[in-house]
Amino acid sequence: MANVGVIPSAYESRLSPVFGETHLGHPRQGKLGENDAVGWEVFSEELNHASVVDGVRLAKAKIxxxxxxxxxHLAEAIGESKMPSKFIVSDGVFSMDGDIAPIPAMADLAREHNAMLMIDDAHGVGMLGANGRGSLEHHGVASTDVDLQMGTFTKAFGGVGGYVSGDQEVIDFLRISARTYIFSAPLPPAIAAGVTEAIDIAEREPWRREKALENAFYFRREVESRGYETLGSEAHIVPTLIGDELKAAEVTCLLRLRGIVAPHARYPAVALGQARIRFVMTCQHEREQIDFLLGCLAEMRETLNL
Known part of the structure; x- marks a missing residue:
């Protein structure tokens, strides 16, 4: 809901009579109206999360x-664009592949072409970077080089809710314009307190993310040695490519019978013929558990002819 509400409203922020210009120095283009997104072109990563895709569609900009x-390809496309306002949006960590976006290059292009840049870091915050602050810290990119950074409390922090951060004037505008924020109930106090404590724990106990990433590295290396593709995974999300949708469903069922909960991702969540099991390693997984999983996957590769 954060992405669905923020992306259309971000376009409106440059048209709002509230601001003469945004922090990027773009002049106000006129009053808000039914053609708010006219003059905008959004450059969206092809593997962006579904919520980003929906937010982009609602904005009705050129996509x-x-x-x-x-x-x-992005550099060529944005260089050829005739639109006066440009918006680049990408996941930080891609949810189905587990790889990390080249944020420094996107930040450079945004700066060069005076474009807004938004990063959905739902899977990066709490896991990546020296202090767990996400994909930007992982790459050494300053927060000032990214206009909007979206995140969630449902992943690393085990809570509920999403957020977006950026310059004060843009956030102030989003508070009065993002429909999914205005017309949704706030977080219950108990959830907010729990998330606050979870963030404190993440800062206080860096071993948790270090072990999760260590577990992911071990599992990725070992599952690849057993013949599975992991699709360029770099983080704690480690997909194992199955390919066939029905076989992926069968793997999930067989793993469940062995006490392992591992849902599969299939079309239309991923491309047809690219069905996979999406494993997420945590600090709670022990080496013996991972080895048991690896043994099960090796057995299934033989019995199901994967």
């Missing part, structure tokens, strides 16, 4: 999707 992590 240009660029191939996964292909900065050459």
């Amino acid at each position: 240009s999707r660029f191939p996964h992590k292909n900065m050459k």
